[in-house]
Amino acid sequence: MKILIVGGGGREHAIAASVAKSRRADKIYCAPGNAGIGQIAECVPIGAMEFDKIVAFAKKEEIDLTIVGPDDPLVGGLVDELEAAGLRTFGPRKNAAILEGSKAFSKDLMKKYHIPTAAYETFDEPEKALAYLETAKMPVVLKADGLALGKGVLICNTLDEAKDGVKTIMEDKKFGAAGSRMVVEEYLTGREVSVLSFVDGKTIRIMSSAQDHKRALDGNQGLNTGGMGTFSPSPFYTGEVDAFCRKYIYQATVDAMAAEGRPFQGIIFFGLMLTENGPRVLEYNARFGDPEAQVVLPRMKNDILDVIDACIDGTLDKVELDFEDNAAVCVILASEGYPLSYEKGFPISGLECFDGKEGYYCFHAGTKPTEKGIVTNGGRVLGITALGGTLQEARANAYAAAAWVDFDNKYMRKDIGKAIDEVEV
Numbered sequence: 001m002k003i004l005i006v007g008g009g010g011r012e013h014a015i016a017a018s019v020a021k022s023r024r025a026d027k028i029y030c031a032p033g034n035a036g037i038g039q040i041a042e043c044v045p046i047g048a049m050e051f052d053k054i055v056a057f058a059k060k061e062e063i064d065l066t067i068v069g070p071d072d073p074l075v076g077g078l079v080d081e082l083e084a085a086g087l088r089t090f091g092p093r094k095n096a097a098i099l100e101g102s103k104a105f106s107k108d109l110m111k112k113y114h115i116p117t118a119a120y121e122t123f124d125e126p127e128k129a130l131a132y133l134e135t136a137k138m139p140v141v142l143k144a145d146g147l148a149l150g151k152g153v154l155i156c157n158t159l160d161e162a163k164d165g166v167k168t169i170m171e172d173k174k175f176g177a178a179g180s181r182m183v184v185e186e187y188l189t190g191r192e193v194s195v196l197s198f199v200d201g202k203t204i205r206i207m208s209s210a211q212d213h214k215r216a217l218d219g220n221q222g223l224n225t226g227g228m229g230t231f232s233p234s235p236f237y238t239g240e241v242d243a244f245c246r247k248y249i250y251q252a253t254v255d256a257m258a259a260e261g262r263p264f265q266g267i268i269f270f271g272l273m274l275t276e277n278g279p280r281v282l283e284y285n286a287r288f289g290d291p292e293a294q295v296v297l298p299r300m301k302n303d304i305l306d307v308i309d310a311c312i313d314g315t316l317d318k319v320e321l322d323f324e325d326n327a328a329v330c331v332i333l334a335s336e337g338y339p340l341s342y343e344k345g346f347p348i349s350g351l352e353c354f355d356g357k358e359g360y361y362c363f364h365a366g367t368k369p370t371e372k373g374i375v376t377n378g379g380r381v382l383g384i385t386a387l388g389g390t391l392q393e394a395r396a397n398a399y400a401a402a403a404w405v406d407f408d409n410k411y412m413r414k415d416i417g418k419a420i421d422e423v424e425v
């Protein structure tokens with residue numbers, strides 16, 4: 001089978017590594033890929049938003065399956081274009097990817113189908129949002145409606161902060177067109193858990209849980225990022241939590257999308273807050289999480305191509321997912337200054353330490369091959385994942401491996417997985 005993966009980050013490297021394990025994968029391409037993906041796939045210099053070029057390439061190479069990784073092309077309708085050209089594709093169509101592409105849509109869906117989430121109001125005009133905020137309970141959460149690289153969410157503790165937030169999102173348009181509409185949401189407290197799932201339009205299969213660390217600095221300080229590290233499974237995702245989510249959230253979401261005439265085929269990522277009153281959906285994503293994929297996929301025993309086929313063919317009810325009874329921790333090595341400004345182009349040393357080391361993975365995110373070797377090429381540079389029998393062991397292994405590689409301005413959080421010390425194991 002010839003497979004094309006669209007995207008070029010750590011998530012796509014984890015997907016490619018999973019696909020490469022399949023006996024059915026004869027040739028893997030990645031557009032645009034990165035230096036690490038280039039070691040297991042052929043990278044083609046086509047950007048994830050260059051739809052015409054992607055379709056032309058897939059047709060020319062007679063690709064059997066295209067997997068679309070990132071949110072932008074999914075929300076933009078790449079899957080529809082590939083399918084229209086007769087190409088077999090894994091990922092939601094545009095009318096289903098809106099589950100991630102519009103927060104107003106996803107909130108309205110949850111309200112209509114009684115899926116537990118934070119109370120909210122949607123606004124198209126800043127004046128109305130400001131009038132509402134005068135009476136709202138603080139803190140309050142403001143969300144730009146559209147895609148904003150995970151940055152379009154502002155948590156405001158006071159009325160003044162909230163008013164500034166409305167200006168930032170709706171008037172200054174700091175998150176671009178994503179801010180033409182805004183959701184104002186009740187502030188929830190609790191622990192966050194990420195749950196990824198495969199969906200075939202009707203049936204949903206849940207993967208092992210994970211937990212992300214979104215803030216840039218230790219102790220959950222600093223700015224929101226795409227994610228600085230993850231662990232899987234989450235010890236806070238108990239049997240009780242799982243039972244609640246299965247009853248009120250997972251299948252309900254899939255059924256709601258089908259009932260709306262927007263059947264969802266692909267990955268649904270549930271961002272959950274475990275509140276005192278039970279789990280609540282904070283957000284949906286229409287794709288694998290990054291860096292959640294880097295801890296969940298290495299633990300999956302199934303052949304990923306079998307599961308993807310079942311999603312496309314609508315036979316997921318015949319598949320059971322199976323995960324190793326172990327744990328994984330991923331520590332992101334970033335460039336100092338991320339998520340604001342940072343320098344690129346520094347040579348990376350020590351990558352060969354991962355060669356042949358079972359249970360250790362060096363997933364590339366922002367890297368580039370050059371004549372002087374592999375250099376840094378982004379804010380998040382590498383995702384160092386290690387397995388272990390327990391979360392503690394996996395964490396020790398991941399931090400040991402994070403020291404094997406080096407580059408100028410290397411930065412990582414030192415407290416990934418600290419939360420696991422709070423639970424009995």
Ligand code: AMP
Nearest residue numbers: 118141150153185186187188271282283
């Ligand atoms: P989102 O992109 O919607 O997941 O939001 C980004 C982050 O903002 C989440 O991971 C949470 O940490 C935080 N957040 C979002 N919504 C809420 C909420 N209603 N209450 C508290 N925190 C929230």
Ligand code: GLY
Nearest residue numbers: 226227289290291
């Ligand atoms: N790690 C969070 C996300 O992928 O959106």
